[in-house]
Amino acid sequence: MSDSIERIKCLIIGSGPAGYAAGIYGARADLKPVIYTGMQMGGQLTTTTEVDNYPGYPNGTDGTAMMEDFKKQAERFGTEVRFGMVTKVEFSNEIGGIHKITIDESKVVEAQTVIISTGATAKYLGLESEQRLIGGGVSACATCDGFFYKNQDVVVIGAGDTAAEEATYLSNICKKVTILVRKDYMRASKAMQHRVNKTENIEVMFNTELDEVLGDQVVEGVRVFNNISNEKQVIDVTGVFIAIGHKPNTEIFKGLLDMDEVGYLITQGKTTKTKLPGVFAAGDVQDKEYRQAVTAAGTGCMAALDSERYLGSLE
Numbered sequence: 001m002s003d004s005i006e007r008i009k010c011l012i013i014g015s016g017p018a019g020y021a022a023g024i025y026g027a028r029a030d031l032k033p034v035i036y037t038g039m040q041m042g043g044q045l046t047t048t049t050e051v052d053n054y055p056g057y058p059n060g061t062d063g064t065a066m067m068e069d070f071k072k073q074a075e076r077f078g079t080e081v082r083f084g085m086v087t088k089v090e091f092s093n094e095i096g097g098i099h100k101i102t103i104d105e106s107k108v109v110e111a112q113t114v115i116i117s118t119g120a121t122a123k124y125l126g127l128e129s130e131q132r133l134i135g136g137g138v139s140a141c142a143t144c145d146g147f148f149y150k151n152q153d154v155v156v157i158g159a160g161d162t163a164a165e166e167a168t169y170l171s172n173i174c175k176k177v178t179i180l181v182r183k184d185y186m187r188a189s190k191a192m193q194h195r196v197n198k199t200e201n202i203e204v205m206f207n208t209e210l211d212e213v214l215g216d217q218v219v220e221g222v223r224v225f226n227n228i229s230n231e232k233q234v235i236d237v238t239g240v241f242i243a244i245g246h247k248p249n250t251e252i253f254k255g256l257l258d259m260d261e262v263g264y265l266i267t268q269g270k271t272t273k274t275k276l277p278g279v280f281a282a283g284d285v286q287d288k289e290y291r292q293a294v295t296a297a298g299t300g301c302m303a304a305l306d307s308e309r310y311l312g313s314l315e
């Protein structure tokens with residue numbers, strides 16, 4: 001049941017770098033954008049520590065602080081940032097049609113354009129013991145939960161930049177960090193691997209996979225196996241950090257918009273246009289290739305420009 005209906009020019013779903021950049025450009029183009037933040041205000045960057053690769057910060061910055069700056073900048077030009085979760089979308093197929101967006105299952109907003117920047121979420125392995133112990137020692141966010149493992153031993157699963165970054169972060173808090181890598185090499189960038197290798201309390205175990213997380217209520221260890229020798233071993237740890245990549249947050253768009261086999265939204269050519277007029281996608285939700293804050297912000301800007309041009313073409 002809707003408790004009120006509001007009509008706006010531009011609704012932005014999600015508050016990561018793509019959403020806020022769309023807000024900055026949209027507000028400056030007088031689209032009076034409204035951002036619905038989702039549950040994790042600021043998006044994935046708020047779960048990271050140092051951001052050293054965003055241009056304009058010669059000394060690096062903190063992910064949460066950076067997203068607070070993005071938000072302030074969007075608000076400075078009149079973007080309205082509201083805390084709320086989009087629970088339903090009813091898109092129009094017509095050029096100039098109105099899109100109906102339901103927030104928190106109650107409020108309905110009617111928008112001429114919608115920019116989807118819902119990002120992506122951390123993936124889990126799917127083991128029963130892993131799922132059961134989420135919150136009891138299994139986590140997908142070292143910066144959120146690392147603090148609880150001071151002077152303890154933990155494992156990190158994964159071999160990309162996230163795994164390397166999480167392990168490096170944890171190495172400053174924990175006694176020992178073991179990274180479990182399923183192949184015989186890490187996919188992480190050379191710079192990140194270098195950091196891992198020069199950190200004394202990080203050990204990398206190659207060709208090693210998680211068999212089971214041990215413990216009833218809380219993590220007491222992990223049983224791992226070598227996928228070449230099939231040898232199993234138990235490692236005593238109290239924390240298990242999963243860092244095996246992300247999946248796009250596109251559940252509510254299933255059947256409405258085109259997606260690839262993993263669920264990433266498909267946009268047209270070099271634009272942010274989806275197949276529906278007035279519906280655009282920006283950031284990680286449509287990018288499985290680059291997935292950087294700077295590329296997300298870039299596509300957020302593009303989505304606002306595409307929205308502005310679309311609205312202009314209706315006049």
Ligand code: NDP
Nearest residue numbers: 158159160161162163165182183187243244245246290291
């Ligand atoms: P990636 O997709 O790059 O890496 C995921 C890793 O998890 C791979 O090494 C993969 O192994 C491993 N993996 C996947 N499934 C399993 C499984 N079932 N069991 C064991 N291991 C598994 O994801 P990331 O989150 O690391 O990075 C995403 C993007 O974000 C990248 O573009 C990265 O560069 C970027 N990033 C940048 C950072 C920075 O610059 N500060 C920090 C973090 C991320 P395999 O190699 O065997 O396939």
